[in-house]
Amino acid sequence: xxxxxxxxxxxxxxxxxxxxxxxxxxxxxxxxxxxxSLVALGFVLIFKAxxxxxxxxxxxxxxxxxxxxxxxxxxxxVLFALAATGIIMVxxxxxxxRLILSPLVNQEGIILFMATIGLDFVLRGAGQIAWGSNVxxxxxxxxxxxxxxxxxxxxxxxxFAAAIAAVLVTVLAVFFQKTGVGRALRAVADDHQAALxxxxxxxxxxxxxxxxxxxxxxxxxxxWGAKSGVQFSLSLIALKALPVLILGGFTSxxxxxxxxxxxxxxxxxxxxxxxxxxxxxxxxxxxYMLALVFLLFRPQGLFGERIIERV
Amino acid sequence: xxxxxxxLGVVGAAVGVTGIAGxxxxxxxxxxxxxxxxxxxPYAPSGIPVANGFRxxxxxxxxxxxxxxxxxxAFEECETQYNTKLGVECYEKLKGKGQTGAxxxxxxxxxxxYQLIPKAPVDKVPILSMGYGQTASAxxxxxxxxxxxxxxxxxxxxAFIKYVAHEEKGYDKLKGKKIVHIxxxxxxGKEANPTLEALAKRYGYKLTLLAVDHPGQEQKATWLQVRxxxxxxxxxxxWGVMNQVAVKEAGGINYPMEKFVGNWWSGTDADVKPAxxxxxxxxxxxxxxxxxGFKVHADILKHVYGGDAAKAKENNxxxxxxxxxxxxAMFGVEAIRTAMGKFGNKAxxxxxxxxxxxNLNLTKARLKELGMDGFTAPVKVSCADHETGGPVLFxxxxxxxxxxxxxxxxxxxxxxxxxxxxxAADYAKENKITPRSC
Numbered sequence: 001x002x003x004x005x006x007x008x009x010x011x012x013x014x015x016x017x018x019x020x021x022x023x024x025x026x027x028x029x030x031x032x033x034x035x036x037s038l039v040a041l042g043f044v045l046i047f048k049a050x051x052x053x054x055x056x057x058x059x060x061x062x063x064x065x066x067x068x069x070x071x072x073x074x075x076x077x078v079l080f081a082l083a084a085t086g087i088i089m090v091x092x093x094x095x096x097x098r099l100i101l102s103p104l105v106n107q108e109g110i111i112l113f114m115a116t117i118g119l120d121f122v123l124r125g126a127g128q129i130a131w132g133s134n135v136x137x138x139x140x141x142x143x144x145x146x147x148x149x150x151x152x153x154x155x156x157x158x159x160f161a162a163a164i165a166a167v168l169v170t171v172l173a174v175f176f177q178k179t180g181v182g183r184a185l186r187a188v189a190d191d192h193q194a195a196l197x198x199x200x201x202x203x204x205x206x207x208x209x210x211x212x213x214x215x216x217x218x219x220x221x222x223x224w225g226a227k228s229g230v231q232f233s234l235s236l237i238a239l240k241a242l243p244v245l246i247l248g249g250f251t252s253x254x255x256x257x258x259x260x261x262x263x264x265x266x267x268x269x270x271x272x273x274x275x276x277x278x279x280x281x282x283x284x285x286x287x288y289m290l291a292l293v294f295l296l297f298r299p300q301g302l303f304g305e306r307i308i309e310r311v
Numbered sequence: 312x313x314x315x316x317x318x319l320g321v322v323g324a325a326v327g328v329t330g331i332a333g334x335x336x337x338x339x340x341x342x343x344x345x346x347x348x349x350x351x352x353p354y355a356p357s358g359i360p361v362a363n364g365f366r367x368x369x370x371x372x373x374x375x376x377x378x379x380x381x382x383x384x385a386f387e388e389c390e391t392q393y394n395t396k397l398g399v400e401c402y403e404k405l406k407g408k409g410q411t412g413a414x415x416x417x418x419x420x421x422x423x424x425y426q427l428i429p430k431a432p433v434d435k436v437p438i439l440s441m442g443y444g445q446t447a448s449a450x451x452x453x454x455x456x457x458x459x460x461x462x463x464x465x466x467x468x469x470a471f472i473k474y475v476a477h478e479e480k481g482y483d484k485l486k487g488k489k490i491v492h493i494x495x496x497x498x499x500g501k502e503a504n505p506t507l508e509a510l511a512k513r514y515g516y517k518l519t520l521l522a523v524d525h526p527g528q529e530q531k532a533t534w535l536q537v538r539x540x541x542x543x544x545x546x547x548x549x550w551g552v553m554n555q556v557a558v559k560e561a562g563g564i565n566y567p568m569e570k571f572v573g574n575w576w577s578g579t580d581a582d583v584k585p586a587x588x589x590x591x592x593x594x595x596x597x598x599x600x601x602x603x604g605f606k607v608h609a610d611i612l613k614h615v616y617g618g619d620a621a622k623a624k625e626n627n628x629x630x631x632x633x634x635x636x637x638x639x640a641m642f643g644v645e646a647i648r649t650a651m652g653k654f655g656n657k658a659x660x661x662x663x664x665x666x667x668x669x670n671l672n673l674t675k676a677r678l679k680e681l682g683m684d685g686f687t688a689p690v691k692v693s694c695a696d697h698e699t700g701g702p703v704l705f706x707x708x709x710x711x712x713x714x715x716x717x718x719x720x721x722x723x724x725x726x727x728x729x730x731x732x733x734x735a736a737d738y739a740k741e742n743k744i745t746p747r748s749c
Binding site for chain 2: 133153
């Protein structure tokens, strides 16, 4: 009876009793979800265009943020530092294409996946060797002030992040749907050999998509790095993106956003209303559980492509 | 052909013999101290200053004093990444090195400490887990080989409540107050909970426990709850990125920073810098001085860095965790010196260093000789008491540096010691250990 009350009565009574707090939790969850989506987008881009699950996406976020903050520490102006980091991420993408992906064209997906695990180690190590392992404060001038609207606490930084995510998604959606390069990316994802046979330059496409993923990683690195300082732990935020990907689908840009929002709200509600009987700190595993429940009904994720192979 | 073989054999033998002799010679009059460090991985920002503090103090003793009573310190780092498995591997790799094996081990991780506790009496390598590890090991009757002076997590929690009572102008004012403990969801993070719960019963404050999962990069749910509870005080047992995010989030809900107190692993330079001015006023516990204004720092600057202040700063001199590494290294060195007082000026075995740790008596006068007067409190270890109940200090971030505030507070020994003895007795029963009589 007590368990019934704790799990099925008290949480709902609390929600009904304090609707303003519930609204604050939902808004907090949505804004957190946007931050998860920023990380998830990088995974989606590469998977969508090359069918590779890029294990090194978290390391790319770290590498980009470390490079940016390293340049800022050396007195480079913010805009120049941003541009230089963007260029470095493009060069990195070209290097990845030349050294890792090209020799593995037409190999099994698992082999490409294993290669990205190796890349993950290299990038984590290289970033730390080049820029050190200390926590580096990152301030690129994004406003970070709390304020209340109708008794609900908001933060200008979170709203800025949401706006950035919205712009990114719009740009990426247009890029994939409306441009020739976007269509070529989708063709490459479907079948490397077929894409090559119709004259799509596979190597160029891969370099482009890894470049875009690197720049998305830079944006994610700036947002997360501004919150916690730029440090090794940034590479671990990839773990927060996985349930988002499972839920939203590995090939959908809008899926990454919607998945992020659902995971963000879901885990916050679970942590605040249901964590006490479990001893607290349930949001990490709850996110995965939520994603798995969705998988039961939609194995391809909410917006993922349903693949039917006929034998 | 025969001549060539003979020649090569003679040369080989000569190289072998002189090599071995050389190695032996290198070990002679050297006290080996292994260093488990984490200069890489998610906790590197904390691990680097600690490791630098250790390294610099050992180097200082070698360069300034010619070693410990003439016996040079040999040390070797092994990277653990703050990972328990790697830490145990490092221990196994280093425990047999040097002329007499490892003198003592500083695990620098509660998880690694827990794994090494059963190994210590077998390998005869004493553990010095300074202010961390298993709190119950303060009872030396059960934990003969483990030392956690100058104070423990439980003592720290009691000192925090004492501090709150002091700030609120009396223990009677604690009744009805709301105190939140935000903790790393690990064995380490949970350490303070029993003490805070026991004291909640005694003083009538309302305690709320909020766990944060590793690594703690996202804490919005925790801080939404804090905002709703609106606690009078927050105590935090965090580590790594969890601290930086928590300090930032506290500012994000306009929580008064002077009512937010971290434990001594949640009050480092790295913890406050990402939050910028928002961290101003944040407090934490500690058990040593802040900054680089002590004589020992001047000595390190002179003897280790040759007066190069920029290089010393680059190596974290004066930062909170650097100072902790220095204090920790000093405790180990003085324990070895104490052991030499009984066993002679030569490289000590782990067993002899264990005796030195248990008979360590660092007086104020001795600390002054070491250039650490006012840097840390005197320590007197005994057979029964491996903690010593040293005083807890509180420090505050003023926006630029940590400053020690108020007077040192002694822990509530009447509350903590019985809890330690009970936990130690339970451990002894579980592990079939017969406690020593002290």
